[in-house]
Amino acid sequence: MPERAPAPRPDAPHDGEADEVVTAVLTASRLLVAVSARSLASVEETLTLPQFRMLVVLSTRGPMNISRLGTHLDVIPSTAMRMVERLTGAGMLERELNPGNRREILIRLTAEGRRVVDAATDRRRAEIARIVGAMPPAHRTALVEALRAFSEAGDEPPVAEQAAPARTGTDMRW
Amino acid sequence: MPERAPAPRPDAPHDGEADEVVTAVLTASRLLVAVSARSLASVEETLTLPQFRMLVVLSTRGPMNISRLGTHLDVIPSTAMRMVERLTGAGMLERELNPGNRREILIRLTAEGRRVVDAATDRRRAEIARIVGAMPPAHRTALVEALRAFSEAGDEPPVAEQAAPARTGTDMRW
DNA sequence: CGGCATGTTTGCATTATGCAATACAAATCA
DNA sequence: TGATTTGTATTGCATAATGCAAACATGCCG
16 A cells, blocks of 8 residues: 555644544544434335435436446446446336437436435435434524535635545445 | 433424525535545445444444444444455455454454545545634534534434444444 | 538446355253 | 453455456447
8 A cells, every 4th residue: 555645734743622623523424424324224125225325316407328327436438337236127117218318318317216316315314313302402503504515615725735535345335 | 411302303393494404404404425536446446335333333333243244333243254355355354253252253454444534534534624714713612512413412322332433433334 | 512610329357245055152941 | 270251353244336358239431
């Protein structure tokens, strides 16, 4: 392993307070992942997380071709291809020949696919809402603002070293 | 300890404020997962996320047998078995025959395995710290408290099977 | 038309996973 | 103590997710 020096290090290594924040974030992120997995499992036992992500992309962005679909999921076309085949076989997707361009094929959700997405999404939001509901109300508002600030701060393109698409063990990126 | 609702309603009401919180949480969670994937990829291209999780479990909980290891990762023994084989082949794990009980085998990290875990963990904490550092300081403290309340509200482990946190806190797992 | 770019498929290899069956070892029972 | 049951590890078999490279198909240009 190349001990490549990490480019971004704009902050002091061991600041007690910063450590506290980082730990809080990491802990919360673990909970969030667990919630997602649970919600999905409760709706569709046979659906994997990558498959669910594909349905979600099609649901929120509308029909698109295999390559673009793969791009949204950070996988190469061949992977997207096989996933589409499986989900088509499961009745959740359908392929539509694009009349204007015969080398592209539009992939779209079927009614069944949309049903699954909606059910899982509702379930996840409900689970998160349940957890939030168990928080002291004062913390709820603080959470919204703090998370917004956090998301905003993290939105910036990852400093340097963005070039590599970074090999994908990257599952569960709902 | 906050007044965590003893009987959380299984169905959450969809009032505007709750929706806001849920949306903020979902948005932040996407960012967190992306950060995790990036950090791992930047340290070890050949390591998958499940493999990394296995190393982390062994790092934070110490050596254990295949079955328990699988339990911590939510996979069945055969899956854990094969993962151990691969990671052993990669020089990150080693098997130790248990003298007191010949039907169990202890799996432990090698120095190389520990190095990988530490590097990836440091990298991830650094990335999060970078994001947090870009937040207004006032929001930082609010974030800690709010996330703690959130994690606590959602911490409903089936059993209390967590031993004392062996090392430097933060058993963030993946 | 001929080459280049864009998209889709296939072939091949590896990892992750679950289920079922097997092989041992330890514990329990009759 | 010998037979049965239980706990672990391991192997066989099957499917999904992935990447890379190569084979095709189609659209565009000069």
